[in-house]
Amino acid sequence: MHADTVQPLESSVDLAHRNASRAAGLVTPALRATVDTFDNRIRPIVAYHFGWMDTSGRPTANSGGKMIRAALTILAAEACGGDARQAVPGAAAVELVHNFSLLHDDVMDRDLERRGRPTVWSKFGTPAAILAGDILLARACGMFDEASGHQGWATKALIDAIAELAAGQMADLALERRATVTLEEALTVSEQKTAALLRCACTLGAGLVGAPDGTSRRFGAFGMHLGMAFQLVDDVLGIWGDPAVTGKPVRSDLHNKKKSIPVVAALHSGRPGSAELAALYADTDPMTEDGARRAAELVELAGGRAWTESEIERHRGLAVAQLDALGLTEAQRAPLLALADYVAFRKH
Amino acid sequence: MHADTVQPLESSVDLAHRNASRAAGLVTPALRATVDTFDNRIRPIVAYHFGWMDTSGRPTANSGGKMIRAALTILAAEACGGDARQAVPGAAAVELVHNFSLLHDDVMDRDLERRGRPTVWSKFGTPAAILAGDILLARACGMFDEASGHQGWATKALIDAIAELAAGQMADLALERRATVTLEEALTVSEQKTAALLRCACTLGAGLVGAPDGTSRRFGAFGMHLGMAFQLVDDVLGIWGDPAVTGKPVRSDLHNKKKSIPVVAALHSGRPGSAELAALYADTDPMTEDGARRAAELVELAGGRAWTESEIERHRGLAVAQLDALGLTEAQRAPLLALADYVAFRKH
Numbered sequence: 154m155h156a157d158t159v160q161p162l163e164s165s166v167d168l169a170h171r172n173a174s175r176a177a178g179l180v181t182p183a184l185r186a187t188v189d190t191f192d193n194r195i196r197p198i199v200a201y202h203f204g205w206m207d208t209s210g211r212p213t214a215n216s217g218g219k220m221i222r223a224a225l226t227i228l229a230a231e232a233c234g235g236d237a238r239q240a241v242p243g244a245a246a247v248e249l250v251h252n253f254s255l256l257h258d259d260v261m262d263r264d265l266e267r268r269g270r271p272t273v274w275s276k277f278g279t280p281a282a283i284l285a286g287d288i289l290l291a292r293a294c295g296m297f298d299e300a301s302g303h304q305g306w307a308t309k310a311l312i313d314a315i316a317e318l319a320a321g322q323m324a325d326l327a328l329e330r331r332a333t334v335t336l337e338e339a340l341t342v343s344e345q346k347t348a349a350l351l352r353c354a355c356t357l358g359a360g361l362v363g364a365p366d367g368t369s370r371r372f373g374a375f376g377m378h379l380g381m382a383f384q385l386v387d388d389v390l391g392i393w394g395d396p397a398v399t400g401k402p403v404r405s406d407l408h409n410k411k412k413s414i415p416v417v418a419a420l421h422s423g424r425p426g427s428a429e430l431a432a433l434y435a436d437t438d439p440m441t442e443d444g445a446r447r448a449a450e451l452v453e454l455a456g457g458r459a460w461t462e463s464e465i466e467r468h469r470g471l472a473v474a475q476l477d478a479l480g481l482t483e484a485q486r487a488p489l490l491a492l493a494d495y496v497a498f499r500k501h
Numbered sequence: 502m503h504a505d506t507v508q509p510l511e512s513s514v515d516l517a518h519r520n521a522s523r524a525a526g527l528v529t530p531a532l533r534a535t536v537d538t539f540d541n542r543i544r545p546i547v548a549y550h551f552g553w554m555d556t557s558g559r560p561t562a563n564s565g566g567k568m569i570r571a572a573l574t575i576l577a578a579e580a581c582g583g584d585a586r587q588a589v590p591g592a593a594a595v596e597l598v599h600n601f602s603l604l605h606d607d608v609m610d611r612d613l614e615r616r617g618r619p620t621v622w623s624k625f626g627t628p629a630a631i632l633a634g635d636i637l638l639a640r641a642c643g644m645f646d647e648a649s650g651h652q653g654w655a656t657k658a659l660i661d662a663i664a665e666l667a668a669g670q671m672a673d674l675a676l677e678r679r680a681t682v683t684l685e686e687a688l689t690v691s692e693q694k695t696a697a698l699l700r701c702a703c704t705l706g707a708g709l710v711g712a713p714d715g716t717s718r719r720f721g722a723f724g725m726h727l728g729m730a731f732q733l734v735d736d737v738l739g740i741w742g743d744p745a746v747t748g749k750p751v752r753s754d755l756h757n758k759k760k761s762i763p764v765v766a767a768l769h770s771g772r773p774g775s776a777e778l779a780a781l782y783a784d785t786d787p788m789t790e791d792g793a794r795r796a797a798e799l800v801e802l803a804g805g806r807a808w809t810e811s812e813i814e815r816h817r818g819l820a821v822a823q824l825d826a827l828g829l830t831e832a833q834r835a836p837l838l839a840l841a842d843y844v845a846f847r848k849h
Contacts, residue, residue: 190664191664191668192664192667192668192671192672194668194671194672194675195667195668195671253635257631257632257635260627260631261627261628261631261632279608279609280609280670280671280674281671283605283608283609283631284605284609284667284670284671286635287601287605287634287635287638287663287667288663288664288667290635290638290639291638291642291660291663291664291667292660292664294639294642294643294656294660295642295656295657295660297653298653298654298656298657298660305645305646306646308642308643308646308656309643309646312639312640312642312643315635315636315639316538316539316540316636316639316640319540319543319632319635319636319639320539320540320542320543322628322632323540323542323543323628323629323632324540324542326628327542
């Protein structure tokens with residue numbers, strides 16, 4: 154390569170990927186060190202869940218998820234001018250909590266697949282998945298009492314996020330059984346199940362490098378709005394995502410009659426398509442292929458897609474506004490902005 | 502009552518009951534305050550589990566278990582000359598952990614009854630029981646980061662006990678599926694599933710009132726031996742307990758072909774009865790009434806009962822030896838001794 158080769162500007166997606174990989178590189182040793190302390194019977198199960206091992210205990214190429222949460226913690230710490238290494242316990246803790254909730258949610262939802270592989274409960278049994286989740290949860294809570302000194306506020310922030318996750322999952326299960334769900338109820342579930350932990354990830358990143366409370370809270374608000382955008386994008390992809398990119402069946406949320414945000418928004422819009430969509434969802438028979446295709450059209454017709462996409466843009470804007478209010482330099486701001494763009498515009 | 506009425510000396514059982522009630526009186530408000538912070542959907546389920554409410558949310562006469570663990574924490578704190586109120590977060594934390602593990606274990610074991618009432622999963626569903634357990638676990642871990650200031654060593658002790666509980670439950674489930682279990686393996690499960698948390702209860706009680714590390718560790722050893730005695734008594738009662746007193750079906754552990762300590766000891770004794778007992782357990786048909794009666798005789802014949810009872814006595818002795826080594830006054834020693842006697846000699 155010649156010195157005068159023109160280098161294209163790094164795209165925001167590339168920057169986000171690069172930072173997510175860098176964060177994963179920082180936090181993975183901490184995660185592995187934690188998992189290494191687990192009991193012999195639980196360790197291989199957790200290692201399988203993280204994608205570090207196959208079912209027979211052989212190492213695999215790591216497929217352990219996007220680590221968006223760890224990346225947020227690391228980037229928030231760096232945006233505060235701090236040393237990312239100080240934020241690693243926080244990044245590890247949020248990933249442990251995220252994975253505890255995946256393990257337990259998969260049990261409750263009886264989901265068979267996660268990250269393209271059989272879920273832990275379907276492979277090792279429900280007790281193994283419950284206990285593996287329990288131990289991840291407990292060790293996450295202990296992450297701030299290690300050698301680095303106690304940081305009780307951090308433990309408290311994490312536990313509050315866990316309480317929100319649990320409340321959100323409880324509400325989600327209750328709403329799935331109900332015929333009518335308001336948009337507010339559905340949005341609260343998204344806030345509890347997704348946004349709360351992303352808020353926590355950012356709060357921890359800032360706080361662990363010594364940012365003042367007000368600054369940490371603002372980073373937390375950034376994370377919260379990003380979390381809402383993240384979940385809303387998930388909901389859009391659950392209907393219109395390309396199976397070749399998402400790895401999920403086409404229109405999977407409609408096949409499962411999931412009351413995701415676009416569906417609930419459409420049902421409450423009172424516009425053409427609402428009533429027909431309600432009837433399709435009320436049918437006690439399973440959703441057919443034709444039904445799901447029609448439901449997707451109806452959600453769009455009734456404005457559910459447009460509403461959700463405008464909400465994604467609104468939350469992305471509110472997230473960016475938090476960064477603006479923090480008065481960051483362009484260099485501090487760029488990685489977080491790139492992550493926000495990646496979240497809002499991703500295809501999987 | 503006349504002033505000159507001769508008061509009989511309080512029996513050790515009465516003293517143990519009185520102290521357990523007193524501990525329950527101290528810790529219950531802290532438990533209720535914690536549960537009051539829970540989400541609307543989870544709170545009534547946890548309140549039902551603790552025996553504070555019936556399934557329709559009406560208050561009930563408290564039937565929330567013996568609170569042996571909370572009593573140990575309080576009594577250890579007092580035996581150190583400390584103020585019991587300082588140990589209340591520790592007592593509450595161990596009760597939260599104990600109840601988290603009951604909620605999750607009942608899901609895994611598919612047990613239908615707990616404290617004479619339907620288990621949470623059988624009444625409210627598996628997801629409710631998993632989530633209620635998760636939130637108890639998380640809040641227990643946060644108990645030492647509250648207003649009283651962080652006590653990271655206490656959080657760490659608690660989380661280590663949780664890790665042992667999880668490892669013990671995992672091992673227990675694995676051993677249940679195996680044809681042969683060594684006595685050492687079965688004893689390790691008892692240590693992890695029961696003794697670890699009783700050790701933690703005592704360590705916390707001493708540590709929270711500022712006892713030196715060596716003293717806390719010795720109180721922990723007291724709790725550990727008491728925990729072993731507690732579990733071994735449970736195992737004896739699971740075979741020979743009086744259903745009218747235990748509230749469990751007669752010979753329930755034998756009906757379930759549970760590999761409890763007396764059974765495993767009998768199977769490995771190589772004495773008359775061992776082989777016939779092994780054959781009864783190996784039979785793929787469910788245990789009959791006659792089979793269970795015969796199995797109880799065989800466990801006794803093969804020395805499983807005698808071995809277990811001598812172990813109970815040995816652990817009680819080792820527990821008392823810890824108290825002796827602490828050089829406590831008679832007044833400091835008596836309540837813990839009474840609890841040890843109660844545990845070793847209880848009928849339910």
